Amino acid sequence: MKKVVIIGGGVAGLSAGIFAQKNGFESVILEKHHTLGGECTGWDRQGYHIDGCIHWLVGTKQGTPINDLWKTVGALDGVDVYQPDSFLTFEHNGTQVNFYRDLERLKSSWLEISPEDEEAINDFCQAIEKLQSFEIPTGKPMDMMNVLEKVKFMLSMKDAGMIMQKYGKISLLDYANSFKHPALSGALAYFVPEDFGASASSIIFAMGSFTKGQAGIPLGGSRALALRMKERYLSLGGVVESPCEATSLSIENNKVTSVICNNGKTFTADYFIAACDAKVLFERLLKGEYNDPEFEKRYNNPTDYPLASEVRIALGYAGKMNEIPRTLRFPVAPVKVGANAVDYLTLTHYDYEPGFAPEGHSVITVSVNQEAADYEVWQALSQDKQAYREEKGRIGEDVLQAIVTRLPHMEGKIKVLDVATPKTFESYCNAYRGSFMAFWPTVRSKELAHTGQIKGLDNIVLSGQWLQPPGGLPTALITGKDTIMRICKQERKKFVLN
Ligand SMILES: Cc1cc2nc3c(=O)[nH]c(=O)nc-3n(C[C@H](O)[C@H](O)[C@H](O)COP(=O)(O)OP(=O)(O)OC[C@H]3O[C@@H](n4cnc5c(N)ncnc54)[C@H](O)[C@@H]3O)c2cc1C
Incomplete structure (x- = not known):
């Protein structure tokens, strides 16, 4: 053998x-x-389970x-799969933008927010709908296909190819800015870090999968x-x-x-x-x-080939999140994380997972994207264990403060505060520069x-x-x-x- x-x-x-x-x-x-x-x-961590990935x-x-x-x-x-109603709720000046799984609901809610963006919204939803037919190829890899199989494969990728042609060379930021309403453009621009130059196709592929029920969360x-x-x-x-x-x-x-x-x-x-x-x-x-x-x-x-990592702040909270959307992105007073300050935070809670926290409690995570300059800051800090620990603690407290400002009922009820950095992913997984994925596709x-x-x-x-x-x-x-x-x-x- x-x-x-x-x-x-x-x-x-x-x-x-x-x-x-x-x-x-x-x-x-x-x-x-x-x-x-x-x-x-x-x-x-102390009776709470912090999910590090999906x-x-x-x-x-x-x-x-x-x-x-x-x-x-x-x-x-x-395993049962949890299919959230909305992938993300984005807040801007009192307006909430939802990326609903139900595409009709997404469309009508966005039109309600911004009737003047009707054409752009219709285009966005049509592109997402087109991509619902896309299936990730799982058969033979290209290098093992014969000519006939390659032709069949190319034909099966027709819709994806059309979307790539139209949206693959527009940066997500430019695409987001083509929407007139700041809440809609802000919500779209969030999907990947601004400086990446990621293409608009990234959000369309993601929403194509999500709206067809292909991108749930295994319990x-x-x-x-x-x-x-x-x-x-x-x-x-x-x-x-x-x-x-x-x-x-x-x-x-x-x-x-x-x-x-x-x-x-x-x-x-x-x-x-x-x-x-x-x-x-x-x-x-x-x-x-x-x-x-x-x-x-x-x-x-x-x-041209950026890598992304993150600082992941996790909280064990003695309470339930009840009316709070599963993933909420909201504005905050600037919090320095890595090389720069962020003025939005993205919070996710896991109340759909009863086993992740003691009865009546919740686990919450906040992910802050980290890029090349941020990694350098963490790399330098990690040379001094105490300074590194203190900076993690400072970020945890600042993020907690920002959350409590938005959700005051959480004050005094935080039982666990855990912070992972790009150095954490590097040291546990040998991940190059703490990357959580490979090179990010850009325009x-x-x-x-x-x-x-x-x-x-x-x-x-x-x-x-x-x-x-x-x-x-x-x-x-x-x-x-x-x-x-x-x-x-x-x-x-x-x-x-x-
Ligand atoms: C915070 C975060 C959120 C994510 N969210 C999602 C998501 O929602 N959806 C999604 O699809 N993907 C997500 N990802 C990405 C996904 O986790 C990765 O793409 C995937 O797990 C990579 O798998 P891999 O086996 O290729 O590499 P890895 O997971 O990096 O596995 C490599 C393994 O090799 C081991 N190793 C390294 N060097 C050695 C050595 N010298 N000897 C022995 N062992 C070694 C490491 O310890 C590790 O176990 C996320 C990643 C992170 C970090």
Whole structure:
């Protein structure tokens, strides 16, 4: 039996492991952390569970290919999905803008706010509706398709292609500014950080998925989802080594012969899959000797290929959120977070998850996007443990104060205050610059669709979110599967999905 070693037990590593086992390989997952899931995780604080990932999971609509794939890896087995009525409620000068799941409701509520934006609103809703037919491709990766399959694939992407043509080269900010009402333009502009130069298509794709019920939230949260995948992997005979960080590779004659880990163990295999951060593979494990020009181009041009991280402030609150929308974005007096001050906060509560907090209590998170300059601030601060801790504490208190100003009934009822920074994601997951996804698509950037092959090495491949920016959980799932499909092809084996 051929042996596969998988470095990294995030969703991509778990997916690769599950399909390796299904296809008759002997596999082991090496994970640096004590738990599996990578960025798809959550943590417990004094009786509260803080979800660290899923705002939405593309793939929650029954009967769609991506939903079937999530089920094949056990991620959605017997799990109810919460489908919020509104993805986000944006407040501006007393007006609330809702991104409703019901597209007709979204349209009529926006027209009520701004009749003079009728044409733009109709256009927006039509584009979203068109994209409801879009399905993330989960079959063969492009490089394995024959000509006929490629033609069929291109035809299936017709609607998405039309939207990309129309909205792919307009920045989201310019698009938002084409709406006359400041509440509508503010709500649209929020979707991705302003300086990214992200295209307007990002919001249309997102809303296409959300309004068709394809982007719900599996109950139990992110960590539980990852642990269900781990159970599926173990039930198929897979082996997990954790905590176990891969620190170097032995290479002979264009082949990796073994991986050496920080716990003193060495693993040999026929194939090695790096389902960890791409930079970890290129720089730490391959010591910069097998760099890929496509990745280099992107690492060296953070303006056109920005990376995003966040500061995540979590609160344990002794009360219920009752009338408060699940995700509320509201104006605040400026709060400095990282390099800059923010004047809006986005709060999400988890009252739909009874298991996340003691009876009668709530968990709330606030996510503040962090960009390149912010990362530098955190990097510098992290050199001085006390200063780093104090800054986290200061931000927690300032954010709490801003929330209490908007929601005064919460005053004095906060039991837990927890702050994660880009350095947290970096230290737990080895995430490059704390990134929560891969390179962000912008109006200036070129798409990357990478096979994961490393030029000059025959038996090690990269897998995971970095192969198909912007990444995200479905990408991790699909690339894990695709990696095993390619290895099966190399072995002249027929790939088995189920
Ligand atoms: C705050 C936040 C919110 C998010 N929200 C969403 C969302 O709503 N929807 C969505 O689709 N996506 C979301 N994402 C993105 C999503 O979590 C990631 O795209 C996805 O989990 C990436 O999976 P991966 O397996 O490719 O990589 P990772 O999750 O980074 O997994 C890599 C694994 O490799 C391990 N590792 C690294 N180096 C080594 C080594 N040397 N040896 C051994 N192990 C190693 C790491 O510990 C990690 O477990 C969010 C991410 C964050 C952080």
